[in-house]
Amino acid sequence: MATAGVLAGCSTETSGSDGGDGGDDGDGSDGGDETAAPPEWPSYLDDAMGDTSQDARGQSEVTVAVGPDGSLAFDPVYLRVDSGTTINFEFESASHNVKPESQPDGGSLDGTEGGELDVVDQGETYSVTLETTGIYAYYCGPHEGTGMKGGISVE
Ligand SMILES: [Cu+2]
Secondary structure (H helix, E strand, O other): OHHHHHHHHOOOOOOOOOOOOOOOOOOOOOOOOOOOOOOOOOHHHHHOOOOOEEEOOOOOEEEEEEOHHHOOOEEOOEEEEOOOEEEEEEEOOOOEOOEEEEOOOOOOOOOOOOOOOOOEOOOOEEEEEEOOOEEEEEEOHHHHHHOOEEEEEEO
């Protein structure tokens, strides 16, 4: 019977919540969010076109629209995902591609095939699964100069 006392005092391994019986905040979020700080995006993205952002942590797959509505932008520009998430770049207009600017060592963001100015057809999708945590920055070759850039924080 001695073990009963041990169990009663031993809450889960997620720190921070004391006396967690009853759960006064049961709003679907699994209380153990350890990454409260936003990503530190590189200055390379300071002149990115648009400021859309999405926190897709907890999802296994997420879509980034490339040139939606004829814009010279990615949507979302700023994206947060968990390690192992598949990113689907959907080319919604012509004359774009995806090229890596910077990524962590071992990062697998290879970008679309061809050189800087080889573009992807409208309607195609470039998919990549990012396992290595860190900050990724990428751009569209033909439109880098006008700020067609984006960032992904793999956490
Ligand atoms: Cu472009």
